[in-house]
Amino acid sequence: MQALNQQLEHFQELYNEHRPHRAINRSTPGEAYRSLPKAEPRLRHGDEHWRVRYDTVDNVGTITIRYAGRLRHLGIGRAHAGTPVILLMNGPQTLVTARHTGELLAEHIIDPGRDYQPRKRQKPLPKEGLHVNDVPEHL
16 A cells, blocks of 8 residues: 555656646746645735624614714615624725625625714626627726
8 A cells, every 4th residue: 555655655756846837838847836826815814803793683774883983784685684793894994794604694884974984885696598608807
């Protein structure tokens, strides 16, 4: 078994790091993989401070937070009334996820001049019959 594992490791090294492929411009799979940009979270991270709060969406589809010394009502949606949520907040930026499923329910950028904060508009899905690749990049 040990000899077989050594052979497989040797083959993997040759295949991924030494044998160029015609389909990827004569580069190795390892080079092609390392040259691709990796998926990252949409939100910045690092030295930022994120507040975490557990709450439940009220019967009109909002949760209430204190921001800049005043109460603000974040619109989540009436369809989510009674849903236990996790609120992540960094400055004026918020993310609200369903506690049990992790589904992203709403994003907000808090406007200090308003009490009610509507959800940030999501990009609409492509119309029926269109393929994802047919949607212009600016959407």
